[in-house]
Amino acid sequence: MKIAIDAMGGDRAPAVVVEGAVQAARDFGLEIILVGQRGAVQAELEKHDTAGLALTLKHASQVLEMHEHPAAAVKAKKDCSMVVAIDLVKHRDADAFFTAGNSGGALAASLFRLGRIRGIKRPALSTVFPSQTPQGYCFLLDIGANADCRPEYLLQFAIMGSIYAERVLGILNPRVAIVSNGEEEGKGNQLVRETVPLLQAGSFNFVGNAEGRDISWGIADVIVTDGFTGNVVLKLAEGVAKYLLDLLKKEITGRQVSKVGAMLAKPAFDEAKRRLDYREYGGAPLLGIDGVVIIGHGRSDALAIRNGVRLAAQTAENGVVNAIKQGMARYER
């Protein structure tokens, strides 16, 4: 497995990207191509012991900045690290691409350089989300690639999500649900009401509507929604978790049992945080693109980068792109 990494992408790039890439190369025995400005990346590489690791450096003179308009910048900066790294996948010189850079840029560059899988109308950004399913999470998509969706897009998200859940997450016959404002059939906004009949006719395991609370309670393994709602769901969960953990900490330490209580509760808090921590997964697969693309959080640290690179390798290894290609024909009515 050879992974092309955008070494210049992320709030603390290239330092943490290189650090995470070195860890991934060591821990998972992956071949890694770091793409970015030679001097800057080389300087970071020299801070680590890379002896025996399959790490190479490919120069790219430009950088896509976080504030730039994604589509325009990707078109203008043909030699930026993101585009050069994606082209390695395009030309089969790498099996997968990872970036923690401008996510709009990654979406645009993936669309321009790799294109969509035949038949796919819109790619979807996806993520695992903590939930009381047997495996401890569900797979949520779209989380932000498409703020406005049509029913056909959501049908395809369900198909792609099922394939990913089965192939990469190892969930047999994953249960698929759609986010709605009520469990009962007939509930939903116009988009949901128009999408449900398509999902019912699909040849995957559609189990119906999921209210907000059902997402965490484990009603389904794959949860589809439009990119606006999915983004709100993902970030709200983060906000509520932080609110609650802060509140509990304040209450525990404020109740005069600070030292003992905090000590006793700390491992539990750490475990809860770990479960909710995006860094454990490291990135969001962009599904529907003709190539493996994993987008990490801009705030990624080295651990998140390491895990995101692992996810890229797992996604490539499990043949998700080919499975979606085949699945499109099999799953579509």
Added chain:
Amino acid sequence: MKIAIDAMGGDRAPAVVVEGAVQAARDFGLEIILVGQRGAVQAELEKHDTAGLALTLKHASQVLEMHEHPAAAVKAKKDCSMVVAIDLVKHRDADAFFTAGNSGGALAASLFRLGRIRGIKRPALSTVFPSQTPQGYCFLLDIGANADCRPEYLLQFAIMGSIYAERVLGILNPRVAIVSNGEEEGKGNQLVRETVPLLQAGSFNFVGNAEGRDISWGIADVIVTDGFTGNVVLKLAEGVAKYLLDLLKKEITGRQVSKVGAMLAKPAFDEAKRRLDYREYGGAPLLGIDGVVIIGHGRSDALAIRNGVRLAAQTAENGVVNAIKQGMARYER
């Protein structure tokens, strides 16, 4: 203050409704009219000491069941407890109406019998939501009355939310934000992008977009969104909180420090639960209707009913309906 209560509404009606109503009459000195089937309500009343309380019973022969189609049932059942109670408000025999029954029915009955405030296009269901604002919560609307919205509706939700936050919650010059999938201006689905210019031109304190995490982090006092997204936000927060508290409990008790840890942590957990507990507020104001309507949770217990009735009284006392009437002219461009 005289509150008309749908004694037959809710999963455990009339028992818990009567119990909560008795508590509200005693604790807040309110006049209460319990509307429902005489025999059933009378039997419940006899279980309590109601000496000296301003409780009366008004007979209504029919009940709107939870499974009935709201609009059709409200039209067909002219003598159901919900309609009869709402008519007391309509005829100024009561200052406010509370129900824990079929919320679609309450919405339909309010629209048919009380009507919208002049100029209001759609009523909105609203609630306080835990957040790190100075007051400890924000005011969120719409949480489910309108699954599909137009920009003008959201503008009016912002106006009504500001008025409610100022009048009833006592928040001076409340900050208003709109739920979006990015903080930056220009982010959003089509509805949000079309609504933002209207909000910017409004004469309330609009502070911009709120991402999911910002809702809990206290970015604004009033958060507007469409009823689909608002419903997902409200229920997801409930789901995430339950997920997290369950996880923490399991971790704490699973770590061999069960007795001590659980004992030390319990008050903190109780406080966190209390903050997230809808029963503390008791109900959701339905704003934009020409009369005070508070809709409680179907699962309400007596405490939730008591607090919902208090909220109905507070909403009436603070002249929210008149303020919205006046505000519509003042706030609108």
